[in-house]
Amino acid sequence: MKGIKDFTVEDIEKMDYNQIIGIVKETNRPPGGRNSVFEVINRLHLTEKSRILEIGTSTGFTPIEISRLVKCRITSIDINEESLKEAKRRASEEDYDNIEFIKADVSSLPFDSETFDVVIVGNVFSLVKNKKRALDECMRVSKKNGFIVAIPMYYIKEPPKEIIKKVSEAIKVNIAPKYKQDWIDFFLIPRLEIYWSKDFKFSYIEDRKISEFCANILKRRHLQNLKKETYEKLSETYKNFMFLFRNNLSYMGYTIFILSKRKLWEDPELYTSEPLNEN
Numbered sequence: 524m525k526g527i528k529d530f531t532v533e534d535i536e537k538m539d540y541n542q543i544i545g546i547v548k549e550t551n552r553p554p555g556g557r558n559s560v561f562e563v564i565n566r567l568h569l570t571e572k573s574r575i576l577e578i579g580t581s582t583g584f585t586p587i588e589i590s591r592l593v594k595c596r597i598t599s600i601d602i603n604e605e606s607l608k609e610a611k612r613r614a615s616e617e618d619y620d621n622i623e624f625i626k627a628d629v630s631s632l633p634f635d636s637e638t639f640d641v642v643i644v645g646n647v648f649s650l651v652k653n654k655k656r657a658l659d660e661c662m663r664v665s666k667k668n669g670f671i672v673a674i675p676m677y678y679i680k681e682p683p684k685e686i687i688k689k690v691s692e693a694i695k696v697n698i699a700p701k702y703k704q705d706w707i708d709f710f711l712i713p714r715l716e717i718y719w720s721k722d723f724k725f726s727y728i729e730d731r732k733i734s735e736f737c738a739n740i741l742k743r744r745h746l747q748n749l750k751k752e753t754y755e756k757l758s759e760t761y762k763n764f765m766f767l768f769r770n771n772l773s774y775m776g777y778t779i780f781i782l783s784k785r786k787l788w789e790d791p792e793l794y795t796s797e798p799l800n801e802n
């Protein structure tokens with residue numbers, strides 16, 4: 524693997540956003556960040572005995588955030604080695620020895636069937652080519668009474684085509700705009716049901732805040748080891764990504780879905796209800 528000094532302008536041009544994250548060591552979070560993790564820990568009553576698998580950990584935000592509240596046994600996977608290296612460093616800096624980081628692909632998980640109480644996928648299904656196979660793998664490794672947590676992002680307003688094209692280029696995945704119902708249709712395979720869910724929309728972030736955020740990330744000491752022209756290309760690419768994502772997110776929301784395996788003996792609930800008010 525290349526060291527930071529060896530990266531060229533062409534390397535940066537070829538990288539997708541997730542690879543850039545590995546280089547700049549950005550704290551990449553699931554949609555909703557800490558609030559989503561907090562909600563999941565509490566809703567699922569995680570304890571030290573819980574066995575968790577997290578898919579697409581990036582730089583390890585979710586397992587570290589869970590460990591602050593519950594020292595359960597967590598296995599976090601990603602396909603990106605640079606991000607995993609940083610995730611390991613952060614977990615060890617916090618003295619968390621309950622998290623193991625493994626390079627693996629969600630489409631072919633290296634774990635026995637029915638191993639985990641909870642499989643957390645965050646917003647990773649959006650990035651995976653064969654989504655059905657990924658969901659089947661998550662189902663396979665979760666215990667009979669286990670849960671799958673997914674926090675997919677989707678459009679709540681129709682986005683301009685230009686934005687979709689630019690985001691597809693940035694993440695190097697051809698995205699077909701998805702709406703909430705598309706995700707519900709995807710998850711509602713015969714063996715799975717929605718146990719609990721909550722919807723959110725993204726806040727609009729001002730230009731000034733984005734510029735400040737980028738400046739702070741780009742002044743990190745390790746990045747000063749890049750060649751001058753590579754650093755300039757990285758800075759330009761990173762800032763473009765961040766403004767593009769802000770524009771894209773202004774059309775988007777997300778849902779925390781807690782999914783559970785359907786019990787064969789249970790009849791569907793007929794007399795469902797809804798809150799009288801949202802207070």
Ligand SMILES: C[S@@+](CC[C@H](N)C(=O)[O-])C[C@H]1O[C@@H](n2cnc3c(N)ncnc32)[C@H](O)[C@@H]1O
Binds near residue numbers: 541552580585603651
């Ligand atoms: C947007 S970040 C996820 C951030 C956050 N952990 C979340 O749950 O939403 C997506 C991560 O998924 C990883 N990823 C993409 N495809 C993957 C796959 N097939 N298997 C495992 N990880 C994958 C990427 O390398 C990246 O680090």
